[in-house]
Amino acid sequence: MKRFLTGILVICFFISIVSGFAFAQKQPRDPADIKAEIKRVESYIDTLNDKLANAKSPYRVQELTRMVSIYENRLNALENELETVSPGSRPQSKIEQTPPPAQRVIAPTPPEVTLPPRTIGVSGGLIANMPALVLEMRFNRPLNINAAAFKVGLGFAKGKDSQDNDRQNIPLFLTGIYQLTAPDSPGLNPYFGFGINLNLLTSFNGESKMGAFGADLLFGMSGDAGPGEMFAEIGYDLIRTGNSPDYQGLGFMLGYRQPW
Numbered sequence: 001m002k003r004f005l006t007g008i009l010v011i012c013f014f015i016s017i018v019s020g021f022a023f024a025q026k027q028p029r030d031p032a033d034i035k036a037e038i039k040r041v042e043s044y045i046d047t048l049n050d051k052l053a054n055a056k057s058p059y060r061v062q063e064l065t066r067m068v069s070i071y072e073n074r075l076n077a078l079e080n081e082l083e084t085v086s087p088g089s090r091p092q093s094k095i096e097q098t099p100p101p102a103q104r105v106i107a108p109t110p111p112e113v114t115l116p117p118r119t120i121g122v123s124g125g126l127i128a129n130m131p132a133l134v135l136e137m138r139f140n141r142p143l144n145i146n147a148a149a150f151k152v153g154l155g156f157a158k159g160k161d162s163q164d165n166d167r168q169n170i171p172l173f174l175t176g177i178y179q180l181t182a183p184d185s186p187g188l189n190p191y192f193g194f195g196i197n198l199n200l201l202t203s204f205n206g207e208s209k210m211g212a213f214g215a216d217l218l219f220g221m222s223g224d225a226g227p228g229e230m231f232a233e234i235g236y237d238l239i240r241t242g243n244s245p246d247y248q249g250l251g252f253m254l255g256y257r258q259p260w
Contacts, residue, residue, distance in 0.1 A: 002204070047186050122136070136255075170202075173197045212242045231254075
């Protein structure tokens with residue numbers, strides 16, 4: 001008797017599991033939702049093709065071509081899914097009253113677009129209200145963080161300090177950058193940064209010496225231009241001479257960088 005009851009329980013348990021799987025099967029999606037997603041993918045492909053037509057950098061061309069291929073595969077999958085679930089996709093006989101089961105489509109993993117590993121650039125403008133020129137090397141994706149970058153810059157700036165002394169300065173900049181948009185976003189790409197600087201050499205009245213550590217805060221915008229990109233940055237800088245006279249004030253730089 002116990003074996004009989006045990007067998008009944010096992011059969012009931014098995015039936016409940018099978019029923020659960022049957023109800024858990026994926027239901028066909030609404031054709032309107034599929035059409036809306038098709039429009040989004042088509043729009044994204046058009047944007048990528050526009051950027052590909054203007055891309056000059058071999059790295060950029062390769063990355064954009066890879067992305068277009070991925071989204072074209074996704075578009076084909078969506079069109080096949082729509083043809084399967086749409087009531088008007090194929091004629092139905094009088095006997096066949098229900099549409100065929102929806103084909104399960106596994107969406108590809110969204111592509112991870114990255115910036116070039118390194119870029120080199122030059123910019124000119126104001127640092128702490130001093131006319132300045134900066135050469136920079138930018139390292140993208142430190143610690144595999146796609147939106148982050150690290151910038152090393154060497155500048156030359158000349159101007160009057162807080163005590164009205166005319167000085168020449170050679171500051172070294174170490175700045176962390178965080179991108180506010182994805183690398184493949186069309187149009188302008190905003191970012192912000194914060195870092196420290198060291199006045200490697202400051203000269204006044206023929207005397208030269210090393211200065212002290214300062215800091216800088218910036219907000220920038222960049223956009224594609226030829227094989228690289230143009231950028232503009234505005235912020236606030238503190239450049240220290242090592243004595244009481246320092247430089248602090250507005251920073252504004254315009255520049256160009258490209259992969260290296």
